[in-house]
Amino acid sequence: MQQTYHELVYEVTRQIPKGRVTTYGAIADFLTLGSARMVGWALNNCTFGITNIPAHRVVNRNGELSGRNHFPTPTLMQELLEQEGVAIENCRVKNFKEVLWMPSEMKQ
DNA sequence: GTGATGACGCAGT
DNA sequence: GACTGCGCCATCA
Numbered sequence: 001m002q003q004t005y006h007e008l009v010y011e012v013t014r015q016i017p018k019g020r021v022t023t024y025g026a027i028a029d030f031l032t033l034g035s036a037r038m039v040g041w042a043l044n045n046c047t048f049g050i051t052n053i054p055a056h057r058v059v060n061r062n063g064e065l066s067g068r069n070h071f072p073t074p075t076l077m078q079e080l081l082e083q084e085g086v087a088i089e090n091c092r093v094k095n096f097k098e099v100l101w102m103p104s105e106m107k108q
Numbered sequence: 109g110t111g112a113t114g115a116c117g118c119a120g121t
Numbered sequence: 122g123a124c125t126g127c128g129c130c131a132t133c134a
Binding site: 005028033034035036037038041042 | 128129130131132
């Protein structure tokens with residue numbers, strides 16, 4: 001069993017604290033994947049069985065819920081984030097900078 | 109085996 | 122400040 005990108009991405013995504021969000025770039029940089037696209041691709045596989053992966057906490061560099069279209073319902077992502085205390089404005093994370101969480105914080 | 113696509117990011121214009 | 126084009130690696134047709 002090889003720890004592919006998905007495994008790593010899943011693990012990192014699972015470590016995202018409640019009320020916080022991270023970006024594809026942050027994960028890509030932390031895992032040194034080389035490109036944020038790999039993260040999106042990995043999460044795409046994750047949605048295959050929406051397990052315990054809070055993919056709704058992963059947004060793009062702009063803080064936009066770019067992946068909402070891949071959820072059962074486009075609003076689910078926003079709903080979940082709002083329930084966790086993350087303010088969403090026009091499909092974008094409000095105070096994105098304040099709720100932004102980086103994988104490196106996981107170790108601290 | 110080749111071409112196109114993907115839940116993105118960055119540099120250049 | 123906003124938009125466009127290119128690159129990243131892997132998977133699918």
